[in-house]
Amino acid sequence: MRVALIAHDQKKPDMIEFVNAHDGTLRDHDCIATGTTGSRLNDETDVEVRPLLSGPLGGDLMIGSQVATGDCGAVVFFRDPMTAQPHEPDVSALLRICDVHGVPLATNVASAVALVEGVLC
Numbered sequence: 437m438r439v440a441l442i443a444h445d446q447k448k449p450d451m452i453e454f455v456n457a458h459d460g461t462l463r464d465h466d467c468i469a470t471g472t473t474g475s476r477l478n479d480e481t482d483v484e485v486r487p488l489l490s491g492p493l494g495g496d497l498m499i500g501s502q503v504a505t506g507d508c509g510a511v512v513f514f515r516d517p518m519t520a521q522p523h524e525p526d527v528s529a530l531l532r533i534c535d536v537h538g539v540p541l542a543t544n545v546a547s548a549v550a551l552v553e554g555v556l557c
């Protein structure tokens with residue numbers, strides 16, 4: 437399954453820790469990511485990730501487009517709920533399109549663990 441991994445800056449350490457903790461499972465999937473998240477994951481984990489554009493430059497929308505076409509089957513998106521994002525409309529669009537298409541979406545570590553154990557294993 438193609439899995440998208442996305443984290444806002446304050447949440448990138450959580451994403452790296454999460455991916456390292458579940459690398460055995462995630463390595464069996466086709467992982468894509470927004471740009472900076474993907475670069476960090478490629479540098480700091482053993483999971484190979486395909487980085488798209490950075491979130492503020494359209495990366496969230498690229499992932500949303502793959503959700504809409506059925507090419508991306510799960511999204512892990514560690515949002516920072518305490519910091520306003522300049523590209524908030526793009527963030528909302530990605531969350532919305534996951535709901536439109538019933539694609540599993542985890543927005544914090546606890547739900548991401550449930551997604552890995554319940555859907556990706």
Ligand SMILES: O=C(CO)COP(=O)(O)O
Pocket residue numbers: 442443444445469470471472473474489490491492495496527
């Ligand atoms: O801003 C993001 C998601 O909205 C994440 O983008 P980066 O992974 O490029 O930092």
